[in-house]
Amino acid sequence: MNFLASKAQLRASFLRWSLFLVPLIVLLGFLSGRFGSPDTVWFDSLTKPSIFPPTAAFGIVWGILFAMIGFAVALVASAWGAFGRPLALVVFAVHFPITLAWTPVFFGAQNMQGGLIVIGAAIVTLLVVIAAFWRVRRSAGLLLVPYLGWLCFAGALNYMFIVENPDGGLTGDSGAAVEVVL
Incomplete structure (x- = not known):
């Protein structure tokens, strides 16, 4: 039997998905941050690029972005029967761990x-996610644009x-890193 869900049912589905996915995405981002931190001797010893914002800005921006990501995924997840929904969710499931891996690689392994x-x-796969989300729910794709930015x-900051x-934060004659936190 085929039927369309009412607007109230669609809102309820989105609300349920949001209540699950927004905290989950924020929690995963928080846990990723536990595997590396800018609060190390190694990072303190690095020359900071001129475009480096105050450290507190990162937590604020990522907190907002993780919430927006959660809502975007909830919009797609609640779009039962929409063309491309399963593919969009799979593409996101491939993409998001890549983003989460940056903190442990850069800060944890001290590997710029x-x-x-x-x-x-992460940027390349996010472009695919945005395209896939856009096909399911245009608003979900739009919610990811600040994340892409x-x-x-x-990425530009990492490059800088x-x-x-150029020595990767290495000092002294031994060539050993100042501090390695794993």
């Missing part, structure tokens, strides 16, 4: 080049850290 590769992959800024610190 690896971080740049990860963020490049921030990833591009973060490499330029400003």
Whole structure:
């Protein structure tokens, strides 16, 4: 039997998905941050690029972006029967761990080049996610545009850290990193 859901049913579905996905996305972002931190001797010793914002800005921006990401995914997840919905959710499930991997690679492993590769992959896969979400719910795709902008800024910032610190933050004659936190 085929039938269309009422507007009230669609809103209720979106609300349920939002109540699950927004906290989940925020929690995953928080947990990713536990695997690396800018509060290390290594990061403090790096020359900061001129475009480096105050450290507190990162937590605020990521908190807002993770909530927006959660709502975007909820819009797609609640679009039962929409063409492309399963593919959009799978593409997001592939993309999001890549984004979450940046903090452990850059801060945890203290690998700026690896971080740049990860963020490049995150940007490319996010473009695919935005296209897939756009086909399901245009508003879901639009909610991800600020996230794309921030990833591009973060990629530029990561690149600038490499330029400003060609030794990777290495010091002394031994070539060993100042501090390695795993």
